[in-house]
Amino acid sequence: MKRMKRLWAAVLALVLLAGCGRTEPLPYPEPAASEPGKTVAYVPLDDRPDNVERVVYLAESLGYALAMPEKVLYRTALDGQPKNFDSLQRGEPWSLFTWVLEQEAAGCDRYILSLDQLHSGGLVASRSMTGYDIELPGGGTVQIHSMLEQLLTALSADENNVVWLLDSVMRLAPTVGYEGGTLEEYNAIRAFGALPRRTLEGDTLHLEAIAESYWWGPNGENLRSQTRAEGTYEAALRHVRSRDRKMVLSYVVQDTLRKPGYENFRLLIGIDDSSLEDCIQKNEIAFLRRGLRAGEGEDGRQLDWLLSGVDDLAFKAVARMYLDETGWQGTSVIVDYFGDTYDQPACEYDFQPLWKIVEEHNRFFDLLPCNQAAGMYIFILTQPKDETQKSAYIDQLLRALEGNRKQQRPTILIDASNGTYGTAVYDALTKKAELGCLLAYSGMLDMAIVTGTALSHGAARYAVLKNGENTDACDRAWARTLADSVLKDFCYKGVVRNDLLTYIRNDLGGDPNNFWSPELDREDLLRRLEEGMEKETAPVIRNLERSSFLSSISPDGEIDERHWGGIALENYRFPWDRAFEIGMDIRLGEFR
Structure with a gap:
């Protein structure tokens, strides 16, 4: 009998290792994911998964808990979609400004703040705004320069604060399907933005000269005349005014941070979609790079950075905040x-x-x-x-x-x-x-x-x-970051999204970039998403469930491992009511 029990135990162990058994019934109950006392006040770039739930996962894997404003305050709505407060397609900067001050009054001392959200209402809105006045919810306006300076001053008053500011170099063209933007206009403006520009250096590299350089090629080519001849001048002019506004606001922040009292602030600038050509971003990048505080921190550590990529800015800030706090x-x-x-x-x-x-x-x-x-x-x-x-x-x-x-x-x-x-x-x-x-x-x-x-x-x-x-909560949040990335990449991007694109275009005659223009049956699309993901994720989930992962590394390099438990996916969604990206919840069984 004992021999049979040992044999059965061995068989059961093999079944579990093969991923054929689960540690508990679905859905999996979830313990609290974060410990108190390590809150980070976070104003996201917008409401896409890369800027919300995936940042939450990463933060929780490091022992942080993100405090975020209500979604309606930072949500982006494409043309034809329900608006925020029945009138806004973008986030609401003044309410976000007051929310951050409320966190400061409550004693928060860690911040990750998207400047594009705070001065424009999100990344997409920053590509189209041309004025400096922000409307107040109760009526009236405030100048965005003043609001930014007030916010930075308030946060600098507490020397215990650690503040990460996230900024961006604007991409070469505005967004299709926002404030009437068309694909034809996008293509024309991107082609305009990709043209080589006159190079500014030394004393000629300043804001006024950058604004003028938008219109001149390296050999004196008059791009105003060219766009007039092509019939794209008005669209190019609007785009240039948005770029100029954005550069002015970036300068305001850099100029403020160079003053005494901002040593605990970090500025991380991301370069949005670009081009290998000598394009419209060239002088902007050179100007912003010159304004970085390099080697001015303790032990000569660099305080500000300019790197490729925008939708990963919050990831980089959360990770670097943890590395700095732990003496990396x-x-x-x-x-x-x-x-x-x-x-x-x-x-x-x-x-x-x-x-x-x-x-x-x-x-x-x-x-x-x-x-x-x-x-x-x-x-x-x-x-x-x-x-x-x-x-x-x-x-x-x-x-x-x-x-x-x-x-x-x-x-x-x-x-x-x-x-x-x-x-x-x-x-x-x-x-x-x-x-x-x-x-x-x-x-x-x-x-x-x-x-x-x-x-x-x-x-x-x-x-x-x-x-x-490392804790069990850290392990579980980390596992979500990995599973989310692998499953969406392998299964959604690789297969299911392509099927949806074909169905929307060919069978429905719709626009996969906006389910509201024309309006599509979103329940039908969600059902197709769920069915496609259930099929395509099955082998990948089996792979993950039979995997082990590194759970600790000792000072002498000795490694311990744990084994994945079961994985369940639920609550699929299209965050922007478009096929480009999806959201989903990931529930995990007990690790072994």
């Missing part, structure tokens, strides 16, 4: 590329080669390159240099992942291939890799943010494990 001294890393195009931009919207973007982000996180015995490994799949070698590049990546798994080496995986392998890479990783052992993964949607997203999550997770501060 950095770690050694080995970066390996697979695909042989690391010396090219990952997509047409990047302004630098991939290796350069990775190098700059490694410096931001104090990840120090080495050749052997690294603390962490970063594997990056690039676009294939040789189309006939796609399978070989994938096999090389799989072998490297398997080698690191056997050696228990902390590994970050970045898919910077921009979809050039199709679903083949997702299928191979699902069948032959152990996805749940990764520190972090990113590849979803915009190429400009994949590096910052993966390194934020990976560096922060590694620091938690090394610091010995």
Whole structure:
């Protein structure tokens, strides 16, 4: 009898390890995810998942709890969609300003604040606003310069505050489907923005000269005349006025931070969709880079940064806030590329080669390159240099992942291939890799943010494990960050989204970028989303459920592991009522 019991126990263990058994019935009950006393007041860029729930997951994985204003205060509505307060397509800066002051009065001392939201009502709105007056909810207006200066002054009065300000370099064109913006106008303005500009240097690099440089090519080409001849002058003029406004407000913030008393403030500027060409952003980037406080912190630490990517700004701020608080001294890393195009931009919207973007982000996180015995490994799949070698590049990546798994080496995986392998890479990783052992993964949607997203999550997770501060709540929040990224990338971006795009365009004659123009049956679309995700996520979830993950790293490098429990997905949604991205809730079984 004892022999039979031992045999049955062994069989049951194998079943659990294979992912065929679950630790408890669905849905999984969830414990509290964060501990009190580490609240971060957070004003998001907008209400997309990368700026809300994914930031919440990352923060909770580090022991923080995010306090956020009501969604209606930072939500973006596209044309034809229900508006905020029945009148606004954007967030409401004055109410956000007062909300931040309320957090300060309540004793908060950690802040991550999106400047685009605070001065314009969100990223999309910042691309179209031209004036400096902000309407007050009860009537009247306030100048945005004054409001920003008041806010920064108030937060600087408490020397215990740590304040991260997130800003952006405007992309080359405004948003389609917002305030009447059309695809034709977007294409025309992007082409205008991508044209080379006169280079400003030294004393000629100032705000007035930048505003004028928008209209002049490097050899004196008159771009006003060109846009008039093309019939796009009025649209270009509106865009230029928005750019000029944005640069003025960025200057106000930089000028304020250079004054005494702002040493606990950090400014992180992201470069939005760009171009490899010598484009309209060139002088803006040079001007903002010159205004960074570099080497002015304690021990010569850089206080301000300008990096590629905007939708990953909050990830980078949360991660770096934790690293600074815990005395992070950095770690050694080995970066390996697979695909042989690391010396090219990952997509047409990047302004630098991939290796350069990775190098700059490694410096931001104090990840120090080495050749052997690294603390962490970063594997990056690039676009294939040789189309006939796609399978070989994938096999090389799989072998490297398997080698690191056997050696228990902390590994970050970045898919910077921009979809050039199709679903083949997702299928191979699902069948032959152990996805749940990764520190972090990113590849979803915009190429400009994949590096910052993966390194934020990976560096922060590694620091938690090394610091010995890991808890079950941290593990569970971290697991959500990884599962969210992998499942959306492999299953939604790779398969389900393409099916939805075809259905909306061909069967419904609708616009996948806005379900309200013309109005579509959103319940039908949600049902198709749920059915598609249930089918496509099943093998990926099985992969995660049979994975182990790193749960601690001792000072001498000894590693402990835990095993994933069950995973349930629910509450699917289209946050902006468009097919570009989705939201979903992730419930987890008990880890073993």
